[in-house]
Amino acid sequence: GLGGRINTVLQTCFFALSGVLPRDEAIRRIKAMITHSYAEKGAVVVAQNNAAVDQALAELHEVIIPAIATSVLERPPIVPATAPAFVKRVTAAIMAGHGDALPVSAMPVDGTFPLGTAAWEKRNIAEDVPIWETDLCIQCGQCSIACPHSVICARFFDVARLVDVPETFKTAPVNARGYPDTRFTLQFYVEDCTGCGLCVEVCPAHAVDDPNHRAINMAPKAPVLVSERANIAFFETLPVNDRALVDFADVRGVQFLEPLFEFSGACGGCGETPYLRLLSQLFGDRAQIANATGCSSIYGGSLPVTPWATDKAGRGPAWSNSLFEDNAEFGLGFRLAADMHLALAVRLLRDLAPSLGADLVEAAIAAPQIRESEIVAQRQRVAALRARVTALGDAPGARDLLSVLDHMVRRSIWLVGGDGWAYDIGFGGLDHVLASGRDVNVLVLDTEVYSNTGGQASKATPLGAVAKFAAAGKRTARKDLALQAIAYGNVYVAQVAMGANPQHTLLAMREAEAWPGPSLILAYSHCIAHGYDLRYGMKQQDLATASGYWPLFRFNPAMRRAGEAPFRLDSPRPSIPLKDYAYNELRYRSLAASRPEEAAALLAQAGTAVMEKYAQYEAL
Ligand code: SF4
Ligand code: SF4
Ligand code: SF4
Structure with missing residues (x-):
């Protein structure tokens, strides 16, 4: 129990x-x-x-340690021999608990650490892992978008690639017309799996005669561990799918985008991390992330490893952590710096246009960069310009231009943190940044408590929930940060819950990023602090929306410019009582056990507040 x-x-x-x-x-x-x-x-x-x-x-009984070890099991090396030199020399030493023995000279001189190092920390904490059944799978992408630890990777590839394949490597014909020679595979990185079971719960495909038998099912890891290692090695020889061939508008398509946030050490089943993986897939190396202190900074960048990764060319999101109280301003600094670099690049390009080709220069300056196809075209222009600038050698301005030329590809600035940051401690700064009108994207991973420090109440904690500092149930409703931001009129605002509608989450993240002003996304994130088995986290998100507690909506100022209503309430009217959502969670249920009358009164009050809030949104 x-x-x-x-x-x-x-x-x-x-x-x-x-x-x-x-x-x-x-x-x-x-x-x-x-x-x-x-x-x-x-x-x-x-x-x-x-x-x-x-x-x-x-x-309790004594275990006699035999004089001679008889087990045939051997402890594997901390990291495999194929790990990069830094990982073997420094990261592995810290993992093994020998960090104190490292000389100062082993540390990077500028304080920047290699990325993607969580991939070398094979924790092997799951006893059971998902096993894929190719004939039941409909290739929908729901499992990979939901996996909190980026364990599930999808890829399509030409059938001719299936040479020297491990016997246990599974594939299926790709589920799309017109691609008879293309195969689909789902690879599970079982040594990084936490066994949370969340992927199984979101899988919509099941056997005709048994709804509990899905296209993925949990089974013991030990019998498949060796074969899965071979499968992973083969999987990694397959080419990463070309971003230009992927449908960014659809969850099914997005599963093929390379994740650059992998294998984090967040709690098994964490509700925050799927949003970050999606962010890394969509915006890749254009993303610059200012991360407030909290869970996301701990699993995002605590030594010795980080889940933030790069692609094979060594490019990926830039990530840094700042304090609760100044992260929004820290991220605004990213924006201001990027804008200055862009302005410098444009000025130098125009100065050198006679040598570089005026048509190419003006095309690069005027290029639209919203859709991925436009980004791809701009990268090609920048590559062509780089070759021409390099050929200018030491001509005045050429070296300076080379140092800022990459800024001609639009940067995607993200300010990330939890509700403790956005609603409470960093709120003043966040409000200032939203009011600045600058093009920044704010992602609030909203667990409704201070998760990392043990579940203290924040202003996002809902009415009636028990949290630290609200042991008798919170007596006030959560702050409506969305409405506050909507009041500015020029801030894109969305409230999302991946478990309720992943397609809506995807749409909101893309719209927010495309809006050339401030954006705010409030992302419902289930958490161990809520007190239930997170295997059901995504289902619980769905219930939160169905009860009306967490309606999905988007306020898009671009729609107003297009002459349409900017506010869209994207989830239907409440269809279940609040109790059917809330009482699945110990944070609500515990009050009913200890103070039943107060709990009943608070639940009734909360139910009324939910309906009033929904009516308020409907009126917008
Ligand atoms: S069990 Fe959890 S960690 Fe493992 S693949 Fe499924 S969702 Fe990911
Ligand atoms: S959720 Fe199920 S049906 Fe969809 S891709 Fe994953 S295993 Fe296949
Ligand atoms: S405490 Fe909550 S938010 Fe933090 S890592 Fe664990 S589940 Fe995720």
Whole structure:
């Protein structure tokens, strides 16, 4: 009943063996603390912990260490021999707990660390992993977009590539007309899987006679580990799909975009990370990310590894972390710097236009850069210009132009953080940045609590939910940050929930990025702090929207310019009672257990608030 938690068991064993306190007294005190700590979570949680204490004592026995080890299992090296030199020399040493022994000279002199290093940290924490059934799969992309750890990678490729294929490597004919020689595959990086099961829950395809038998199903990892390593090695020989051939407008198409955020150490089933993976896929090396402190900065960039990665050419998103209180301003600085570099590039291009070709220069300056095809065309112009500028050698301005020429490809500036940053501590700065009118994109990974520090209430915490500093249930409704931003009129605002509608999330992220002013996306993110099995996280997001608690909408100032209504309420009217969503989560349910009358009153109040808020949005 305690899931993966081991603290109660280990604590019991420690005090039973150590003699720090008389055994009976220690156990009595442990049980008293269980009641004290978990009473608010309900009698079931208290009983589960007490049962864990009793069971731990019953099973506690001595393990005799044999004189000779007989196991044939061997501990693999910290990182494989194929890892880059820095990873072997520095990252692996830190992973092994020998970081203190590294000399200062081992550190990068400018403080920048290699990217994509999480890929070398094979944690192997899942006992069960998804197994793909090619004949049931409809190639919809739902599993790969939802996987919090970027474990699932899709690719299409020419059948002629299937040479020297491992016996267990699975493919299927690609599910599209006109491509008879093209195969589809889904590769699962099983050593990076957390076993959360979320992908199985979102898979819409199942056997005709058994709705519980999906196109992916969890099964023990041990029997497939060796063969999957071979499959992954083969998969990595397949060419990455050309971005120009991928349909960016569709979840099914987006699964083929290379993720540049992979294998993060977020909690199994985390609701934040799928949004970041999608961001990395859509905007790739054009993305510059200012990340506020919080969960996303911890799993995003804590030594020794980072999940932010590069493509084979060594290009990827630029990422940096700043504080809760100044991240919006930090990201605005990215925008201002990019604008200055662009202005310098344009001036130098015009100065050198007689040598570079006026037509090419003006085409590059005037180029539209919204759609991916336009970005691809601009990259080609910039490559042509680079060759011509390089040929100018030491001509005045040529070297300066080379240093800023890449800015002719539009930068995509993202300010990322949680609700603690956006609603609370960094709100003043965020408001300032939104009011600046500058082209920045704000992604709020909204877990409705301070997740990283243990679940304290923020201004995003909903009415009636229990959180730290709101032990009796929060008595006020969450702040409507979306409406505040909409009030500016020139800010693109979207409220999304990937589990409710991934296609809507995709649309909002692309629209926000395309809008040449400030954008704000509030992204519902399920979290362990909500108190339920995150295997059902995406389903719970769907219920949040179905209950009207988390309506999906977009406010797009571009629509107003086109003469249309800028506000679109994208989810239907509430179709289930709030209770059917809320009481799946311990943060709501625990109050019902400890203070049933207050909980009922708060739930009724919250239900009314939901309907009033929905009516307010409908009127927009
Ligand atoms: S079980 Fe979880 S981590 Fe593993 S592939 Fe599925 S969604 Fe990803
Ligand atoms: S969600 Fe299921 S049907 Fe869709 S691609 Fe994944 S395995 Fe196939
Ligand atoms: S605490 Fe919540 S938001 Fe943070 S990594 Fe875990 S699940 Fe994700």
